[in-house]
Amino acid sequence: MSSTITCRALKTYLSPLRRLIPSLMLSNHDSKPAIKEEPLNGNLPRPPTSYTLTNSMRARLTTAFHANLTLSSAPTADLGPDVPNLSLTFDHQTPTRLRLLIRDAAAARWTVPRDVVSLDPDGPEHKLPGATRQLVYSYDASPFGFCVTRANAEENAPALFDTRKMDFVFKEQYLEISSKVPEGANVYGLGEVNSTFKRKFASEKDGEEMGTVTTLWCRDTPVPRDRNVYGAHPFYMEMRDGKAHGVLLLNSNGMDILLTPGKITYKVIGGMLPFFHSYTL
Numbered sequence: 001m002s003s004t005i006t007c008r009a010l011k012t013y014l015s016p017l018r019r020l021i022p023s024l025m026l027s028n029h030d031s032k033p034a035i036k037e038e039p040l041n042g043n044l045p046r047p048p049t050s051y052t053l054t055n056s057m058r059a060r061l062t063t064a065f066h067a068n069l070t071l072s073s074a075p076t077a078d079l080g081p082d083v084p085n086l087s088l089t090f091d092h093q094t095p096t097r098l099r100l101l102i103r104d105a106a107a108a109r110w111t112v113p114r115d116v117v118s119l120d121p122d123g124p125e126h127k128l129p130g131a132t133r134q135l136v137y138s139y140d141a142s143p144f145g146f147c148v149t150r151a152n153a154e155e156n157a158p159a160l161f162d163t164r165k166m167d168f169v170f171k172e173q174y175l176e177i178s179s180k181v182p183e184g185a186n187v188y189g190l191g192e193v194n195s196t197f198k199r200k201f202a203s204e205k206d207g208e209e210m211g212t213v214t215t216l217w218c219r220d221t222p223v224p225r226d227r228n229v230y231g232a233h234p235f236y237m238e239m240r241d242g243k244a245h246g247v248l249l250l251n252s253n254g255m256d257i258l259l260t261p262g263k264i265t266y267k268v269i270g271g272m273l274p275f276f277h278s279y280t281l
Contacts, residue, residue: 050143065090079174102273178265186239192231194223211260
């Protein structure tokens with residue numbers, strides 16, 4: 001797909017809702033701010049995409065969990081065809097680190113080389129005693145969604161990362177996944193951008209409550225306010241109840257990360273979804 005066609009399709013698709021998805025794909029991306037206002041009531045003009053978990057299997061010699069994800073909703077033509085079959089892996093790598101990998105089951109995708117970042121999303125699986133695991137996961141099979149919680153969390157405590165009943169899109173050149181976050185979440189990171197230390201989930205303009213967007217797209221420029229600059233760091237840390245947990249999406253493709261009250265959304269233009277969840281005791 002040519003960049004001209006991609007940009008034209010994006011503009012046609014997004015203009016009615018004043019959205020920028022992803023902002024870096026537009027022809028004048030280097031003049032666009034990294035953080036842009038996002039109407040909270042701007043729903044996507046398409047039916048929700050959903051997958052169903054099938055053929056689940058726990059590895060015999062490691063702590064890994066494998067499954068297939070099959071497209072269960074009608075395919076959508078916006079931004080290209082949906083990938084019909086995905087593979088899913090959960091793997092406890094250390095007592096405080098959990099890896100989740102969602103990838104195209106039939107085609108290879110670009111991933112960050114291990115000599116750049118020593119975390120390998122497709123590397124060997126681990127064998128970790130259950131009693132030592134400080135992070136646990138659960139999932140809904142249909143429509144597929146997962147959550148990550150602390151092992152010692154109270155029964156009704158909010159999950160650290162929760163994609164259940166949220167939009168999930170997986171195409172060749174567009175990936176979207178969202179997680180719920182508590183109202184007033186204390187989130188830090190997601191750069192490189194010259195902005196406030198604590199990230200904003202809402203702002204107000206002309207009496208309308210808005211969300212914010214951070215674009216990860218490296219460019220050589222002085223440090224303008226609220227714009228993407230030299231680095232891309234798709235990692236955030238959240239402080240909750242005096243404890244910290246971190247979420248890394250090990251993907252070097254350009255992306256927008258939307259922060260709206262109660263939700264964080266990743267919109268990525270390629271690759272896989274290798275998430276690393278870490279927890280500080």
